Amino acid sequence: MPRKAAQLSEADKHAAPGGAAAVDRALFVLSAFRLGDTTLGLAELAQRSGLYKSTLLRLLASLEHARLVVRHGDGRYGLGPEVARLHAVYAASFSLEAVVMPVLRQLVQDTRESAAFHVDQGEHRLCLYRVDSPQPVRDHIRAGDLLPRNRGAGGRVLRAFSGARGELYQKIRDEGVVELVGDRSPDIAGVSSPVFGPGGELKGALTLTCPTPRFDASFRASVLRAARVLSAELGGVFPYPD
Structure with a gap:
């Protein structure tokens, strides 16, 4: 036997x-x-x-x-x-939108705030995909908008993982997430994490934004979880704990 x-x-x-x-x-x-x-x-x-x-x-x-x-x-x-x-x-059959949008929708459902996926666009960052908060008072950035690369949580993440120097960028690389209040606009807070593909390639930044008064410390964990899920969906490994 x-x-x-x-x-x-x-x-x-x-x-x-x-x-x-x-x-x-x-x-x-x-x-x-x-x-x-x-x-x-x-x-x-x-x-x-x-x-x-x-x-x-x-x-x-x-x-x-x-x-x-x-x-x-x-x-x-x-x-x-x-x-x-x-x-x-x-x-040949891969659709980035089909992978990213469900993760953004789930993040919005979990937090009731707006979620976006940003990619580098020269000296700017492009809001490639976006799901709005169901609440009437929100950040009104739209998919297709160009935003500063040197301000805002998503921009800071893209710069950090492109090798930018400085205490803030090193902290982002160490922790895999950044929380900023009023960095792009005094009325807006944001939380962002990198999204990785195969071989540790940076695919973009997953970002949650909300009006400053609604900012909640729990958003950090929600964004980390979403970035981990999206990295896995894109064939990458997210090397940071929740």
């Missing part, structure tokens, strides 16, 4: 409820490859997945057949050409 594992492997811990165990394990093996990895040996894959080498070899045979991994002459494994083909299909 096949022996039972004394404890669940990492692959089994991340299995989909009601899913196919072999598929879950195979996909987890693919996820063991990290940025910077070119090839991995069987021992490394076993350590990262928590799977027996005998199980891994069977999974790798199926993944190799599907061209999702390739086995090199030295016996080590790398990602295969089918991964590149799937990435090209995904990239």
Whole structure:
């Protein structure tokens, strides 16, 4: 009889409820490859997945057949050409708006304040997407507006992660969030966090704005959570705690 594992492997811990165990394990093996990895040996894959080498070899045979991994002459494994083909299909169909807007809507629903996604635009920042607060008194910036890059929470975040020097910008890089009251306009407060894509690439700044009297310290945690979710949706890692 096949022996039972004394404890669940990492692959089994991340299995989909009601899913196919072999598929879950195979996909987890693919996820063991990290940025910077070119090839991995069987021992490394076993350590990262928590799977027996005998199980891994069977999974790798199926993944190799599907061209999702390739086995090199030295016996080590790398990602295969089918991964590149799937990435090209995904990239061609990818809509940034379809990913960003649901996160902004959820942030507005949680806080009842306005949320926006800003990107660098030369000496300015562009409000690329925006969801308004349901409250009549609010910041009335619209999607498509150009704003200062050296004022306001979103602008400060973009500058910080573009290498700007100074105590404020270092603090933003250390904490992954900034809260500013009256920086762009005396009547407006803002909280902003960076959003990252693959390889730590800065994709933009996720920003919550509100009239100064409605500013709440809890907005900080809400923005951090939203930036973490959006970074994950864009294939990045958000390296800051909630």
